[in-house]
Amino acid sequence: MENQKKANGAHILALPYPSQGHINPMCQFCKRLVSKGTKATLAITSYISKSTSLKPDTVLIDTFSDGYDEGGFADAGDIDEYLARMKKEGSKTVAELIRKYQETNHPIDCIVYDSFLPWALDVAKNFGILGACFFTQACAVDCVYYYVHHELLKLPVSTLPVEIPGLPPLDLSDMPSYISVHGSYPAYFQMVLNQFPNVEKADFMFINTYYKLEETVIDEMTKMRPMLTVGPTIPSFYLDKRVENDNNYEINLFQYDSTNCINWLNNKPAGSVVYVAFGSMVSLPEKQVEELAMGLKNSNFHFLWVIKASEQENLLQKFMQDTSDDKGLFITWCPQLKVLSNKALGCFFSHVGWNSTIEALSLGVPMVVMPQWTDQTMNAKLVEDVWKMGLRVKTDANGIVGREEIEGCLKEVMVGERGNEMKKFSSKWRDLAMEAVCEGGTSDTNINDFISKLNKKS
Incomplete structure (x- = not known):
């Protein structure tokens, strides 16, 4: 034996x-x-x-x-x-x-x-x-949790910015949501702290x-x-x-036919499409869906929007009717890697979950990020200020990102001067991702x- x-x-x-x-x-x-x-x-x-x-x-x-x-x-x-x-x-x-x-x-x-x-x-x-x-x-996120677990960072945070070796100075909004909103989701917060005992x-x-x-x-x-x-x-x-035959992830919670969206992308000019997706867990408020829809429409870029059927029901019917299939495509799920690697992609509008972020980094796609909770707020800080390959949208007093903010960020990343710099940084991280696996x-x-x-x- x-x-x-x-x-x-x-x-x-x-x-x-x-x-x-x-x-x-x-x-x-x-x-x-x-x-x-x-x-x-x-x-x-x-x-x-x-x-x-x-x-x-x-x-x-x-x-x-x-x-x-x-x-x-x-x-x-x-x-x-x-x-x-x-x-x-x-x-x-x-x-x-x-x-x-x-x-x-x-x-x-x-x-x-x-x-x-x-x-x-x-x-x-x-x-x-x-x-x-x-x-x-x-690692940056786990480092913050490690500091909290070992009481090297006391909660609630009382002194800003937070200084942790190896990380940039962090404002409260840059921290994982369990920390920035003290007492939120206590069971999930305990789960991430229990990684270390x-x-x-x-x-x-x-x-x-x-x-x-x-x-x-x-x-x-x-x-x-x-x-x-x-x-x-x-x-x-x-x-x-x-690695032979390693073309896809092995598990998808949703079934989809990718033919339609990939054919649609293949008929769009290089770098012309905004891809919008917020993962499987995020459910946006009705008002946020409306503002996102109008921001996309006013930006006048092509867009591919992965949106749950329940959120489509809340989406303004007039907006969907006024948006031709040539300008925008709505789909309930898609093969994200195939989309991000398509030449038509110019920007990824994301909740900035870690898997989506790693995919964008590895494929050299600049981002506009709208974090929702847990590690996403800190990932957004890294995307904008450390890796310099995206912009984080700003919320209003009610926690909603307005259509003007969405339109402005998209235009900056897609055609603005800062967007050109973000594309260069995105290419850098793509090359380093390739180096890491070779x-x-x-x-x-x-x-x-x-x-x-x-x-x-x-």
């Missing part, structure tokens, strides 16, 4: 938090590992296994239970209840998975677990196998970013705890093309280092 195991490399059990934005980066990381001779099994919840089609070519799929096998998170009373039950049932069923593979020629050598699931490290240690913590958000016991710590993107804060965090950058975790087809780049070097150490210990 030992010789067989060594011949096929170490075996990784990857355990993502059960949501699309966490599963896809973890799965992409597994694909990279497999391309270098490592065996990887991605464990998803029983509910997700039943409700989505997830069949990567090289990564094996197995399941564990979060305690809500029939309905997932929707069946839980609240996030506290969900996390408590998932810890109980997840610990038990992940242990069963490990025991199952112990009886094969490919026993588990290491659990790579989402930082939102710290109990997985305890499971790994109980079996005497390695545990690697995987952070899906920006046992992380020092982990054998490895990964973060879904690339070194040149967050160099100063990564250097500071590494002084406290060594970490390996393994991003950007987007399909190889859009970067180095060295031989000699940060991501590739770190993944090779991890595999080498893992094979020695396994």
Whole structure:
């Protein structure tokens, strides 16, 4: 058995938090590992296994239970209840998975677990196998949470700007929303702080970013705890093309036919289209949808708008009637990477979630950003002031971004002088993303280092 195991490399059990934005980066990381001779099994919840089609070519799929096998998170009373039950049932069923593979020629050598699931490290240690913590958000965001957890940053914030080594000076509006609006979403805030209590016991710590993107804060965090950058975790087809058949993400919560929107983009001039999308969780107020619609219309650019059916019902019928298919296209979902990589794209109007931000950086697309909550406010700060490849819209006294503000930001990014500079910075980050995943780049070097150490210990 030992010789067989060594011949096929170490075996990784990857355990993502059960949501699309966490599963896809973890799965992409597994694909990279497999391309270098490592065996990887991605464990998803029983509910997700039943409700989505997830069949990567090289990564094996197995399941564990979060305690809500029939309905997932929707069946839980609240996030506290969900996390408590998932810890109980997840610990038990992940242990069963490990025991199952112990009886094969490919026993588990290491659990790579989402930082939102710290109990997985305890499971790994109980079996005497390695545990690697995987952070899906920006290093800058995790650094702020780390400072709060260790009471190096006292809440509520009383002195501004906030000074944290490795980060630019931060105003309150630049901080993650749990901090800028003290006391908001307490259960979710506790979840992000609970990433750290046992992380020092982990054998490895990964973060879904690339070194040149967050160099100063990564250097500071590494002084406290060594970490390996393994991003950007987007399909190889859009970067180095060295991982065979890695053309798409593996999980999408929505079904779509991409033919219409891609054909529409292909018929537009280069750099002429504004792409508008706010992820799967954001629901904009009716007034904000109206202001966004009028800002887009008044800017007079072509636009592709991913908008929920419920929000389309609230959208002014006159606006939709007055907007021809040639000027604007409304769609409920789309293949975002195909859109962002299309030559017609000139700007990405985004909620600036981390996965969307990494995609825009990796594909060299400048942004207008309208953050909503959690890490998005801090990502917006980085996009505008650190990476200098986008603009953050300003809200009014009621928290609404007006049509004039939207129109002005779009025009500045698409055709203004500052927009030309943003395009240059966007190209820079695209080139560095490519470097990060190629031989000699940060991501590739770190993944090779991890595999080498893992094979020695396994």
